[in-house]
Amino acid sequence: MILVFGGTTEGKKTAALLESMRLPFVYSTKTNIAFETNDIVSYRYGALDEQQLEKYILGHDITMIVNASHPFAELLHSTIAKVAESLQIPVFRFGRQLLPKTANPLVFYVKTYEEALDLLEENKTLLALTGVQSIKRLTPRWKKNTTYFRILNRPESLAIARQSNFPRKQLILGFPSNDLEKEIDLIKTYQVDVVLTKETGNSGFLSTKIEVALKTDTSIIIIEQPKIPEYFIVVYDADTLELLISKTIVV
Known part of the structure; x- marks a missing residue:
């Protein structure tokens, strides 16, 4: 089972990708949103601390995490990194490519x-x-x-x-x-x-x-966007994410 942290544009892209690949996953957000579930997609909401996340991962047989949450969700990034590294679960970070800095007095x-x-x-x-x-x-x-x-x-x-x-x-x-x-x-x-x-x-x-x-x-x-934990494998597009998931997933 794959755990997706979403609530963003990247989260929606991840959900669509995994559905097209017919891979079961859980879509997780901090607050309750409208999200359509089906036979391979389930949904949860609510913040998780380190102990709660570890319990959830072990209790739902999570073997992979796609972190597509907001780039400024620093506490969530830190929590995911600590727990995933401890359990040796791969984390793919679907990030946002930064724009070149604008040099202007304003x-x-x-x-x-x-x-x-x-x-x-x-x-x-x-x-x-x-x-x-x-x-x-x-x-x-x-x-x-x-x-x-x-x-x-x-x-x-x-x-x-x-x-x-x-x-x-x-x-x-x-x-x-x-x-x-x-x-x-x-x-x-x-x-x-x-x-x-x-x-x-x-x-x-x-x-x-x-x-x-x-x-x-x-x-x-x-x-400025905060730094992402080094444990994450960062991708910036759905095609690369699909390739990495295909190579990593245990069917």
Whole structure:
């Protein structure tokens, strides 16, 4: 049995691939999402610590892991690496190819949220495209300066925002987009001075975000993608993933 950590574009590609290969797998996400199951596909949700993951792997005869989770899910990556290496289970990391760095006075790259906060000037309107989980981490900023967060229009996301006491009127509900004009209009409508985002590659439309910033003379701060554990075997496309699975799987 294969265990897939998904909830991303890469996760959907992995699920489609394994179904086409007729390989039984479990699709796992942190929060409950709509996911269609069948005779070879099962679904689970909920965070797992190291002990819980080890118990799940042993209890479900997991022989391989495909980690297609979000690149910034650092705790999950660490948990998977420790448990999988301990049990000697191969992990294929379906990652996102990073874009070349953009050299421009409006574009800033940082390694942490703390570095990003240090760069932010007072009395500047911030648009955070870093996800609902980052609301708490950016509390020192939005408590004192006008800040908008674009988050997914999902009950669980709205609940997290409420728990952080973030102002509802400063939430922008929607998905990332590669519609240049739509994104430019967003910057102008909310009179944004600075955009904060993550280095997600084109799966997260990073190139569009950078282009929008440059066209609107808006600063953009990009939090660099964290390093992936060395134990993972990294792939960037479904064809390579299929080849590796075919060579590794025990039928």
